[in-house]
Amino acid sequence: MSETILSIKNLSKTYDNGTQALADISFDVKKGEFLVVIGLSGSGKSTLLRCLNRLLDPTSGQIFFHGKNIENTKGRAVFSVRKKIGMIFQQFNLVPRYSVLTNVLTGKLAGMGVLKSFFSLFSVEDKSQALDYLKLVGIHEKAYLRADQLSGGQQQRVAIARALAQKPEVLLADEPVASLDPATCHVVMDYLRKVNQELGITIICNLHFLSLVREYATRVIALKDGKLVFEGSPDQITEDWFQKIYGEGAREIHVQ
Amino acid sequence: MSNKNRYFLKARIFDGFNILFILMVATVVLIKPSQNQLLDLKFNSSLALLFFLVGIFLSSVLSQKGFLTWGNLIFKSSSEKPPQPISWYKTLWGWQALIILTLSIVVGLVMTNFSFYEILNREGIDGALRLLTGIFNPDWSILPRAVNHMIETLFMAFIATVLAIPFAFVLSFFSARNVMESRVGFLVYLSLRTFFNIARSIEAIIWAIIFSVWVGIGPFAGMLALMIHSIASLAKQYSEMVESVSMGPVEGIKSTGAAPFQVVWFGIVPQIILPYISITIYRWDINVRMATIIGLVGGGGIGTLLIQYQGQAMWPQVGCLVVVIAVVVCLLDQVSAHIREAVK
Ligand SMILES: Nc1ncnc2c1ncn2[C@@H]1O[C@H](COP(=O)(O)OP(=O)(O)O)[C@@H](O)[C@H]1O
Ligand SMILES: [Mg+2]
Numbered sequence: 001m002s003e004t005i006l007s008i009k010n011l012s013k014t015y016d017n018g019t020q021a022l023a024d025i026s027f028d029v030k031k032g033e034f035l036v037v038i039g040l041s042g043s044g045k046s047t048l049l050r051c052l053n054r055l056l057d058p059t060s061g062q063i064f065f066h067g068k069n070i071e072n073t074k075g076r077a078v079f080s081v082r083k084k085i086g087m088i089f090q091q092f093n094l095v096p097r098y099s100v101l102t103n104v105l106t107g108k109l110a111g112m113g114v115l116k117s118f119f120s121l122f123s124v125e126d127k128s129q130a131l132d133y134l135k136l137v138g139i140h141e142k143a144y145l146r147a148d149q150l151s152g153g154q155q156q157r158v159a160i161a162r163a164l165a166q167k168p169e170v171l172l173a174d175e176p177v178a179s180l181d182p183a184t185c186h187v188v189m190d191y192l193r194k195v196n197q198e199l200g201i202t203i204i205c206n207l208h209f210l211s212l213v214r215e216y217a218t219r220v221i222a223l224k225d226g227k228l229v230f231e232g233s234p235d236q237i238t239e240d241w242f243q244k245i246y247g248e249g250a251r252e253i254h255v256q
Numbered sequence: 257m258s259n260k261n262r263y264f265l266k267a268r269i270f271d272g273f274n275i276l277f278i279l280m281v282a283t284v285v286l287i288k289p290s291q292n293q294l295l296d297l298k299f300n301s302s303l304a305l306l307f308f309l310v311g312i313f314l315s316s317v318l319s320q321k322g323f324l325t326w327g328n329l330i331f332k333s334s335s336e337k338p339p340q341p342i343s344w345y346k347t348l349w350g351w352q353a354l355i356i357l358t359l360s361i362v363v364g365l366v367m368t369n370f371s372f373y374e375i376l377n378r379e380g381i382d383g384a385l386r387l388l389t390g391i392f393n394p395d396w397s398i399l400p401r402a403v404n405h406m407i408e409t410l411f412m413a414f415i416a417t418v419l420a421i422p423f424a425f426v427l428s429f430f431s432a433r434n435v436m437e438s439r440v441g442f443l444v445y446l447s448l449r450t451f452f453n454i455a456r457s458i459e460a461i462i463w464a465i466i467f468s469v470w471v472g473i474g475p476f477a478g479m480l481a482l483m484i485h486s487i488a489s490l491a492k493q494y495s496e497m498v499e500s501v502s503m504g505p506v507e508g509i510k511s512t513g514a515a516p517f518q519v520v521w522f523g524i525v526p527q528i529i530l531p532y533i534s535i536t537i538y539r540w541d542i543n544v545r546m547a548t549i550i551g552l553v554g555g556g557g558i559g560t561l562l563i564q565y566q567g568q569a570m571w572p573q574v575g576c577l578v579v580v581i582a583v584v585v586c587l588l589d590q591v592s593a594h595i596r597e598a599v600k
Binding site for chain 2: 053055076079080081082083084086087089091092093094095096097098106107108109110111112114117118159162163165166
């Protein structure tokens with residue numbers, strides 16, 4: 001639990017339209033952590049995650065992954081960064097017309113040749129691995145159904161399996177349970193914890209509900225207007241901090 | 257330029273053209289220009305420019321005074337408050353619209369030599385009756401020839417569509433805004449879109465004339481003409497489909513570390529494949545109809561036969577061709593509608 005896997009230094013991001021979404025953010029992520037990012041809508045959480053796996057280009061600052069700056073990598077190197085830092089999304093982002101299995105297999109695309117991908121020639125080994133990951137998130141029986149026939153919670157588990165197929169070292173989760181009902185919420189969060197604890201994959205997860213934060217996070221950072229305003233353990237988020245992060249008069253909502 | 261200024265400018269230009277039109281018509285009516293005067297492009301365009309500037313000036317003055325011109329009404333910015341609901345005949349724009357529309361219709365009728373006398377002319381009616389009698393008594397003896405040429409036309413349209421598909425498919429991604437995100441990409445997107453628009457605005461029949469000189473009269477020229485036109489049309493329609501895909505799956509595939517080709521192939525293509533099939537079948541349908549017309553200028557197929565018989569006033573033979581064309585077009589229309597419904 002001590003080795004630093006990601007080190008973010010003075011990271012800033014200003015969008016083309018002039019919106020500054022991240023302002024001079026610095027923090028470290030330790031290997032094996034379950035780090036949760038909280039903050040109001042629009043505070044920059046999604047932007048932060050998308051900068052970390054280079055879906056977005058940061059405006060300035062550095063991101064050290066195993067001590068190597070990945071902020072200025074270009075071309076193919078970016079793809080291998082994305083492969084090692086997987087991601088799941090609020091809207092799951094599966095390909096609706098494809099089967100569950102094919103969706104998981106797309107996690108194997110990084111580094112695959114043009115012809116092989118053109119004809120979807122995934123190896124037998126890839127397929128059995130994909131099925132294993134589906135088993136890990138408890139959904140292997142649905143492997144041959146179309147992805148859009150699954151419920152939201154099931155789709156998010158498929159998305160986790162797709163990310164696992166990349167064999168990532170870090171998994172980014174952008175509000176993974178925000179479009180799910182409270183019961184399903186915990187199922188998905190429990191699988192994320194399983195991925196974290198059993199596979200040792202570092203997790204950085206954006207969350208809305210503080211009760212979930214207290215239950216799953218090993219450490220928390222909070223963003224407000226693109227700035228880092230809190231860094232600590234979940235039980236350090238007192239009423240005072242809560243008001244500071246979410247604004248005066250904010251009230252906590254509980255998910256049981 | 258701020259948005260408000262842009263709307264203001266558009267309104268002035270619109271009104272300018274309105275007034276230009278009214279003044280031009282007035283000038284023609286008052287002066288009754290000779291043929292030579294009508295052909296004096298230099299003088300006439302200077303006059304038009306003058307009228308246009310007068311129009312812009314008038315429109316600026318009027319709208320400064322608080323009148324709502326037709327241009328103001330059409331190009332008002334969304335931030336402006338909507339005009340008071342008053343009867344149209346109490347407004348400037350109402351009268352402006354009325355005058356422009358009436359004037360356009362009158363000028364149009366005059367230009368097309370609209371004449372009840374010609375429609376009811378005895379000799380003309382007799383001629384038309386002869387033609388129609390011929391067409392309604394088709395000469396079935398040429399049916400085998402007609403069918404052979406129709407088959408040529410069908411395949412001309414089919415091959416043109418099939419050969420256009422791969423070009424249009426590949427080009428459609430390079431001309432979609434959401435795929436070409438980088439700065440260089442934007443230039444590629446812009447030049448391709450411009451090229452498609454130009455190629456499409458040249459009718460297939462013009463391409464057929466060009467190719468009938470290039471490769472000689474016949475079905476090959478017609479096929480090439482349809483192919484060029486189909487590439488441009490399909491690529492434009494395809495790329496609009498690409499631009500309408502949901503970007504979620506695309507982002508999902510991107511996040512796995514997939515290369516751009518893989519992102520397109522796995523993230524975008526599965527979302528557009530059905531609309532593509534539908535669009536393509538419809539294009540084949542259109543191409544069959546166009547292929548008939550293209551034959552008229554030497555593009556081969558049944559159109560070529562049609563123009564031959566028509567030139568010799570062989571109306572019963574023309575009648576047979578018309579029946580064959582109508583039956584095939586109708587059938588194809590039904591078939592393509594059914595297939596498109598099925599792949600929805
Ligand atoms: N593609 C974009 N272009 C411009 N501004 C954006 C874009 N995405 C997000 N923003 C802006 O950046 C800020 C942070 O957004 P985001 O990272 O989505 O916050 P969060 O995920 O915490 O809700 C917001 O003000 C948002 O409006
Ligand atoms: Mg967000």
